[in-house]
Amino acid sequence: MWQVALKMLTGDRAKYIALIFGIAFATLLMSQQVSIFIGLMSRTASQVLDVREADVWVMDPRVRYIDEVEALPDEALGRVRSIDGVAWAVPLFKGLAMFRTTDGLVNQVSLVGVDDETLVGAPRVWLAGGLESLREPDAILFDAQGADFIWPGQDPLAAIGKEAEINDSRVVVRGLVDASAPFITFPIAYMRYSQAITVTPPTRNKLSFVLVRARDGVTAEALASRIEAETGLQALTRDDFAWRSILYYLTRTGIPVNFGITIALAVIVGAAITAQTFYLFVIENLKQFGALKAIGATNRQIAGMVLLQAAVVGALGFCLGIGTCAVFFSFTQDVPALEGFILRWQVLVGVGVVVGLIIAIASLGSLLKVFRVDPAIVFRG
Amino acid sequence: MAHAVQSHGIEMEFGSNGTRTKVLHGIDFTLDMGRLTMLVGPSGCGKTTLLSILSGTLRPTGGDVDVMGRRITAMADAEKVRFRRDRIGFIFQQYNLLPALTAAENAAMPLVAGGMSLGDGAGRARAVLETLGMGAHADKLPRQLSGGQQQRVAIARAIVHAPALIVCDEPTAALDAQSGRQVMDILKQVSADPGRAVLVVSHDNRIYHYADRIIAMEDGRIAGDSADDTLPEELHVH
Incomplete structure (x- = not known):
């Protein structure tokens, strides 16, 4: 039945492409915003991390971050x-x-x-x-x-x-x-x-x-x-001082909140696009699933079909979105405003997990609908 | 003659407590092998509901149904699905072909649902399509076929796994007269197999003469049966 599932998925080219682009857009939105946030926060410690020869930074005990200097x-x-x-x-x-x-x-x-x-x-x-x-x-x-x-x-x-x-x-x-x-x-x-x-x-x-x-x-x-x-005096290892600077900006400025809102919106918009598009795709095929059930396809077979379709569009959309994000940072690496911003593997994995969750939730929502569909639906005109 | 279907006091109600509507009132009848039986009656009389129950896609609120000696009303859902897949063929008014699959692949669906690969199933279905005069269209998608051709693909899908019972819901309703006749000719041939029964639900009186037996329904009850000469005069076919 997996061949049937793939043919159903790719048979309607417009919906298939819309699904992939919906997931790609959500992936791009999340990975790009998270990467910029991390890049921005890394900049708060860049002057500490650039001094590779020093193991320990010694400073006045009142100093909380790199840009706050209390001379000794x-x-x-x-x-x-x-x-x-x-x-x-x-x-x-x-x-x-x-x-x-x-x-x-x-x-x-x-x-x-x-x-x-x-x-x-x-x-x-x-x-x-x-x-x-x-x-x-x-x-x-x-x-x-x-x-x-x-x-x-x-x-x-x-x-x-x-x-x-x-x-x-x-x-x-x-x-x-x-x-x-x-x-x-x-x-x-x-x-x-x-x-x-x-x-x-x-x-x-x-x-x-x-x-x-x-x-x-x-x-x-x-x-x-x-x-x-x-x-x-206050003495911090290079990494501790870098983190101290990052945490200062995280806790004492509005940057995390503002970026958090943007990232949350990216997740919500991405989830809404992805989940709704996939859910609608399944719902529009409900009668076809009903016919398959009447003919003798089991709920397990149909669940496998829906999950395979979800996995395929999820994987393709994620790869396209992450690829676009990587290309974006590759092309903007010399732009001063974005210099040093990269797509970290941790972001890739994290966004992958979020996209996977979105797809899983959309699939489960669709599956409940498919499981409930009465095969007798095919006799109703 | 062996009975393909035996029903005992089938009742069906729809709706919730306050607005329950009874649509079938204790239906008793049998279907014989090797015959084309037509279930006729006006819209809303309960034909399709009865067909759904007989084919195991709808569970009645009362009564029992035996198909090929198996009580499908007592079967668990999973068992009923397997039974439908192996023993029953379906032909729908709107064909219900999967638009992304070719005619041969659509016709192979019962085999694929049974575990056969799509390629092998399509190979077997191609042979069936040949017998129905559809060999040249086996690789076409449903949208490239006329209504009559699509219905013939649906017939191929209904018989490809050699089921003992074929149920057809208004198979000619969406077709012109000529296509309707071609479809009924095929169904008539299919029903001639002594190991198979064909049940056709229709209110298209142009095809009544194809029936070996006509059962008339009205308001959820059997109103007449040609088998016992109780068919209303207006349904007599000459």
Whole structure:
């Protein structure tokens, strides 16, 4: 009977295509929105995750996420270095600064000051220049999107060698890096730590974070606990700090609620389209199922037919929707607003489960109707 | 002559408690093998309801029905489905062919429901279609066939598994006169098999002369039977 089921399904080409596209649309809607949400939330931790050399981030105990900086006194660096298990510890500055081009255009930038000696904290993927270019006098680096933001319409590489001012101090663009897109839209600028604390307004403390590498044989978790116990500062492993930042945005902003509503609507719309289309498909074939029952097809055979039809349109629609979503992110990977947004396998599996549930519910609803259909229906004109 | 069907006091009511309507009032009759029996009467007299009960697609509210010696009114649903599949052939007024299947595949449905593959079933059905003059149309879809041709496919579907009882609900109602005659000619031939009974429900008096026996119904009761010369005068066929 499975051949009959497939022929019934594909026999009406218009309904067959409508069914597949309904499920594909629902899949695309859900997977795309969930992926964008996850991508957006990942951006809140991108500056933490980009610093791969550091196992532990040390900060003021009041800091709740990466963009909330409560500077430490300079001696904190020495205290951290003195902890047993620390291989090395370097300072990191993070703050905002005003960047002015020679044309007089002003932009606020997110300024990162990396350790003068080791340059730990600077990105490792270079589009122009190189790590050593940070050591040049008045050097400043930008991420490619930042350069495009500051000098719109120009090739970002043309920014190399340009002079500008940051908080009224002369700087020269010496390189372009490929940094993960941050949550806030400011361009990211990198300087040496000594330069960064010089060009920013004077405050009592300037040390935003201390980046720490654990000695071999010492786990990041154990070292973080030890630093906290011995210094009274807050010390988090790289992953813990990344999650702390993500959770801050999840719990303290309206983003999850708004995206949650969008995703819920996507699920509801997708479910409604899918379930209704499939239900109507079965209902329109009710008389055919009635005839089959009269002829001698069992409820079990008919259930198998309906479930096979559901599985086929579900699988095809899901593959089409997920494929479209993957193509979407592939084509938009260079669009700054969507950079770094990808279709994760977890999203694929999750959406697959949701689509499967929708199809299962629609199938069961249809099956109840088919089971109840009286085979004598075929004698009623 | 062996009885294909024996019914005893069939009663049928529809509706809920407050609005129950009795449509069959204690019907007793038998159907013989090797004969074409016609159940006739005005619309609403209960013909189709009786046909549905005799074919095991509707459970009566009272009485018993034996088909080929088996009491189908006492069968569980699953057993009744198997019995219908193996022993009864159906011909419907609106043909009820599956639009996505070819004529041969449609005709093979009872075999496929019994577990045969669609390809093998269609092969067997093709031979049956040949005997009905439909061999050239075996690979056509229902929408490519005329009403008469579709009904012949339905006949092929009804006989492909060699059932002992064939029930036909207004088989000529949707056909023109010539197509109707062709269909009835075939049914007449089919009924000549001594191991088979054909029951036709109709109110088309142009085909009454095909019947070996006519049972007239009125208001849910048997109003006359040519077998015992109680048929109303207006239904006498010459």
